[in-house]
Amino acid sequence: MNLFNLFNRRKNREANTLILQNNNESYWKIVRQQFKKNKIAVYSLRVVFIFIFIALFADFIANEKPLVAKYNGNVYFPVMKEYAVDLGFSDWHDEFRNVSWRGLKYDWVVWPPVPYLPRNIDVSNTWVGPFDDQNVESTRWKHWLGTDDLGHDVLAGMIHGTRIALLVGLVSMGIAAIIGIFFGAVAGYYGDEKLKMSIISILLYVIGFILAVFYAFGTRSYALADAIGSSFGSFMWEFLLSILLFIAIIYIFKLIASLAKKLPFKVKEISIPIDILISRLIEIVVSIPQLFLIISIAAVVAKPSIFIVMVIIGLTTWTGIARFTRAELLRIRNLEFIEAANALGYKEWRIIVKHALPNALSPVLIAIAFGIASAILIESTLSFIGVGVPAETITWGSMLSKARAVSSAWWLAIIPGFAIFITVTIYNLIGEGLTDAMNPKLKK
Amino acid sequence: MLKYIFKRILIFIPTLIVISLLTFVISINAPGDPVETMLNQNVGGEGRSGEKLASEKTYNEKRKELGFDLPLFYFSFTNKTYPDTLYKIPKKAHRETLQRLSYEYGIWKNVSTYYQALRALEFKVFEIMPSDENSSKLRNIKDNLNSLYLTHNENEIKQIIETVEFDIFKDSNIKKTVETDFFELKNSFEHLIYNKKIINRYIPTIHIYGFNNQYHNWISNFIVGEFGISYQDKRPVSSKIFDALKWSMILSILSIIIAYIVAVPLGVKSAVDKGKTSEKIITTGLFLLYSLPNFWIATMLIQYLGDGDGLGWFPTHGLGELPKSAPYWDRFFETAYHFILPLFCLTYASFAFISRQMRGGMLNVLEMDYIRTARAKGLKKQVVIWKHAFRNSLIPIITLFANIFPAAISGSFIIEVIFSIPGMGQLTLQAIFQRDYPIVFTVLMFSSILTLVGILIADIMYAFVDPRISFSNKKS
Numbered sequence: 001m002n003l004f005n006l007f008n009r010r011k012n013r014e015a016n017t018l019i020l021q022n023n024n025e026s027y028w029k030i031v032r033q034q035f036k037k038n039k040i041a042v043y044s045l046r047v048v049f050i051f052i053f054i055a056l057f058a059d060f061i062a063n064e065k066p067l068v069a070k071y072n073g074n075v076y077f078p079v080m081k082e083y084a085v086d087l088g089f090s091d092w093h094d095e096f097r098n099v100s101w102r103g104l105k106y107d108w109v110v111w112p113p114v115p116y117l118p119r120n121i122d123v124s125n126t127w128v129g130p131f132d133d134q135n136v137e138s139t140r141w142k143h144w145l146g147t148d149d150l151g152h153d154v155l156a157g158m159i160h161g162t163r164i165a166l167l168v169g170l171v172s173m174g175i176a177a178i179i180g181i182f183f184g185a186v187a188g189y190y191g192d193e194k195l196k197m198s199i200i201s202i203l204l205y206v207i208g209f210i211l212a213v214f215y216a217f218g219t220r221s222y223a224l225a226d227a228i229g230s231s232f233g234s235f236m237w238e239f240l241l242s243i244l245l246f247i248a249i250i251y252i253f254k255l256i257a258s259l260a261k262k263l264p265f266k267v268k269e270i271s272i273p274i275d276i277l278i279s280r281l282i283e284i285v286v287s288i289p290q291l292f293l294i295i296s297i298a299a300v301v302a303k304p305s306i307f308i309v310m311v312i313i314g315l316t317t318w319t320g321i322a323r324f325t326r327a328e329l330l331r332i333r334n335l336e337f338i339e340a341a342n343a344l345g346y347k348e349w350r351i352i353v354k355h356a357l358p359n360a361l362s363p364v365l366i367a368i369a370f371g372i373a374s375a376i377l378i379e380s381t382l383s384f385i386g387v388g389v390p391a392e393t394i395t396w397g398s399m400l401s402k403a404r405a406v407s408s409a410w411w412l413a414i415i416p417g418f419a420i421f422i423t424v425t426i427y428n429l430i431g432e433g434l435t436d437a438m439n440p441k442l443k444k
Numbered sequence: 445m446l447k448y449i450f451k452r453i454l455i456f457i458p459t460l461i462v463i464s465l466l467t468f469v470i471s472i473n474a475p476g477d478p479v480e481t482m483l484n485q486n487v488g489g490e491g492r493s494g495e496k497l498a499s500e501k502t503y504n505e506k507r508k509e510l511g512f513d514l515p516l517f518y519f520s521f522t523n524k525t526y527p528d529t530l531y532k533i534p535k536k537a538h539r540e541t542l543q544r545l546s547y548e549y550g551i552w553k554n555v556s557t558y559y560q561a562l563r564a565l566e567f568k569v570f571e572i573m574p575s576d577e578n579s580s581k582l583r584n585i586k587d588n589l590n591s592l593y594l595t596h597n598e599n600e601i602k603q604i605i606e607t608v609e610f611d612i613f614k615d616s617n618i619k620k621t622v623e624t625d626f627f628e629l630k631n632s633f634e635h636l637i638y639n640k641k642i643i644n645r646y647i648p649t650i651h652i653y654g655f656n657n658q659y660h661n662w663i664s665n666f667i668v669g670e671f672g673i674s675y676q677d678k679r680p681v682s683s684k685i686f687d688a689l690k691w692s693m694i695l696s697i698l699s700i701i702i703a704y705i706v707a708v709p710l711g712v713k714s715a716v717d718k719g720k721t722s723e724k725i726i727t728t729g730l731f732l733l734y735s736l737p738n739f740w741i742a743t744m745l746i747q748y749l750g751d752g753d754g755l756g757w758f759p760t761h762g763l764g765e766l767p768k769s770a771p772y773w774d775r776f777f778e779t780a781y782h783f784i785l786p787l788f789c790l791t792y793a794s795f796a797f798i799s800r801q802m803r804g805g806m807l808n809v810l811e812m813d814y815i816r817t818a819r820a821k822g823l824k825k826q827v828v829i830w831k832h833a834f835r836n837s838l839i840p841i842i843t844l845f846a847n848i849f850p851a852a853i854s855g856s857f858i859i860e861v862i863f864s865i866p867g868m869g870q871l872t873l874q875a876i877f878q879r880d881y882p883i884v885f886t887v888l889m890f891s892s893i894l895t896l897v898g899i900l901i902a903d904i905m906y907a908f909v910d911p912r913i914s915f916s917n918k919k920s
Contacts, residue, residue, distance in 0.1 A: 280455075280458070286899075287892060292857070418740075420737050421736055425735040
């Protein structure tokens with residue numbers, strides 16, 4: 001056993017020296033090789049790909065409309081057409097407006113594998129289980145995973161719920177990654193003494209920041225609020241405008257500050273303890289009880305939306321990513337290649353973004369993998385208790401909560417719960433696999 | 445050590461201020477008018493002018509009693525359109541409309557004139573005695589005027605004013621009484637829209653309000669332990685919360701203790717037995733347990749072991765209903781029996797997590813040279829594991845406490861809701877659905893404080909376990 005350990009340790013040392021050579025390509029190659037050795041993690045990744053496939057093609061797998069149909073001598077593609085209509089490129093023919101798609105007399109028709117949408121109500125089949133006798137025309141219309149109290153098809157809900165589960169992980173961790181990497185990088189790279197500014201610049205930046213907040217978000221608050229009310233897309237657009245305005249104002253003040261540097265007299269430069277400030281901010285965010293905060297915010301939002309939940313999760317979970325990034329950058333900033341870049345006179349932002357950050361990404365990836373798992377868990381918890389997620393949105397959590405009403409509905413208890421469990425598990429497994437692959441030293 | 449604790453508590457203060465500000469911002473943005481919720485009535489609408497005056501008076505008195513007639517904060521930093529005396533307008537819904545109008549047209553004075561004209565007209569309308577022929581018209585006018593209070597859209601307002609005009613001029617009696625006031629309203633609105641000053645939106649302004657404001661009063665009451673009154677049953681929030689906190693704390697603390705008791709030996713065993721089949725099964729099992737959503741397990745347990753349609757082994761609802769007169773031990777066992785399932789659901793995830801960490805820490809320590817030395821000098825395996833390795837691998841486990849404690853609090857939230865245990869979770873959820881915000885925000889503050897305390901305890905324990913860490917001598 002000891003011999004094996006010794007051998008292992010030598011291998012690890014080799015791997016470590018390889019990493020330190022800072023050859024990105026070979027580093028990621030090692031990571032990939034190490035990751036591939038972990039069979040379970042590889043299979044988990046494949047399951048994620050299957051989920052992504054289901055989420056992308058949910059409309060084609062489970063839909064009330066036919067995929068292809070010949071009706072009155074013309075061939076139609078109603079599912080495809082729906083995308084065009086939703087995007088505003090096209091409009092439904094009069095004969096298809098407000099029709100029950102199942103009731104039409106087609107010449108021939110190809111239905112999706114699951115001929116239901118999650119919101120379709122089947123009055124003659126409420127609370128039927130997968131093995132119960134169902135009141136359907138043929139096996140084609142069978143509810144393979146049963147229905148709930150209103151006759152919603154569980155399988156269709158599961159398929160479309162995949163979309164929400166994956167989206168929650170993606171959006172919330174995307175937000176968390178942007179905030180976390182930014183704060184972590186600034187805190188880690190500059191530390192407490194590296195960021196030096198003259199008092200005039202500091203003042204200008206503070207004023208610039210306040211004005212940027214004022215113009216980008218203060219005066220635009222009604223535009224933003226109205227956009228939330230209308231649709232998510234328009235909100236994102238308005239929000240993007242605000243962000244651009246914010247950056248523009250900060251940039252103007254940056255220009256003024258650089259002009260102020262050229263003043264004839266010398267202003268004393270002081271170092272800003274940016275690391276302490278950001279660490280304190282992280283400490284504050286960490287000590288806010290996340291679930292209670294999300295529940296309180298979700299409770300007071302006038303119009304509940306799954307996207308608000310995602311944003312709040314993102315805004316409260318960036319601390320882990322920030323901590324990892326900070327720790328990595330504290331290490332990296334003292335390495336030779338950063339010194340070299342400094343000596344070459346590169347701008348500091350360029351050094352951080354192009355040289356330091358790519359080498360600090362591995363722990364961030366791990367944190368993101370685990371973060372996605374916990375984000376999915378939080379979202380399903382919220383929809384389970386029915387807070388923050390609109391009642392008409394069908395998610396895995398909201399389906400599971402229906403099992404509480406009727407305890408004989410075992411399929412509603414087992415199937416959505418199992419889906420949540422599997423999703424959380426595979427993300428955790430991927431996180432484990434990444435940890436092993438990126439820190440061969442820790443691999444035991 | 446004391447110095448360190450003191451310093452930590454000093455750091456609490458900014459954290460708590462930030463959390464309280466956050467809570468406050470959420471609370472003022474909460475939908476619904478708290479005064480109306482308290483009074484359980486909708487002021488205005490039907491009735492004569494005398495009744496309307498009386499109900500507005502009670503509304504204003506209640507508002508004053510609750511302290512909602514004060515400015516929100518010590519200062520405000522807004523654009524020039526923001527009305528600095530807005531807080532004097534009684535109704536929340538009206539304030540929102542007026543603020544929006546002021547933003548749209550830029551001059552608060554004109555909006556204020558428009559509002560006064562609207563109120564004057566409304567009072568005149570309420571003074572008219574309803575008779576058989578004009579009662580439906582009067583009601584129309586009242587409804588329309590009421591909706592004017594809530595509309596900021598220019599076209600909508602114009603349309604409503606036109607409708608009101610139509611109704612007023614059809615009845616000569618009504619026309620005679622309210623004509624002048626109506627034209628005043630119409631003129632003031634036209635004056636408002638024709639004197640737009642949008643530039644005001646882009647001029648930042650600061651107003652100072654001083655210490656007599658809502659936030660100051662709320663936070664100073666909070667510090668002395670007055671958390672307000674529940675909107676629903678008018679009981680003090682503090683008594684409601686302490687009743688609930690009792691059960692939540694019992695659940696969380698029991699769960700943490702059990703989790704540590706089970707997890708530590710399990711973690712040590714799986715580290716020592718590394719490579720054996722039994723260890724592999726335990727490790728995989730722990731990993732799966734860790735990923736199992738506890739609300740799912742709770743639902744399943746209720747379904748299959750609960751007393752509804754399941755096997756009927758365990759009660760699944762509340763804490764038992766024995767009267768207070770029943771013998772103490774009977775009540776104790778009844779409650780304990782009700783605790784089994786919730787406690788299990790609350791505990792398994794954290795014990796899986798702790799034992800995985802314990803295993804990792806133990807594996808690290810077992811590789812150290814001094815362990816090999818201890819074995820080499822002939823110490824028994826058990827002695828080496830428990831005396832040399834175990835104590836050193838405890839350090840990461842203790843720091844975990846800082847994570848476990850908040851997790852237990854929020855974890856018990858869901859479990860309490862599912863098992864209908866009258867703890868903080870159920871209290872909060874009910875408060876949210878009934879829009880009983882004083883409870884929601886007190887709970888938010890309390891759970892933040894508990895989280896901070898958990899982190900502090902973890903830090904102190906850390907220092908006790910690891911003598912290499914000394915807080916008092918370190919200068920940072």
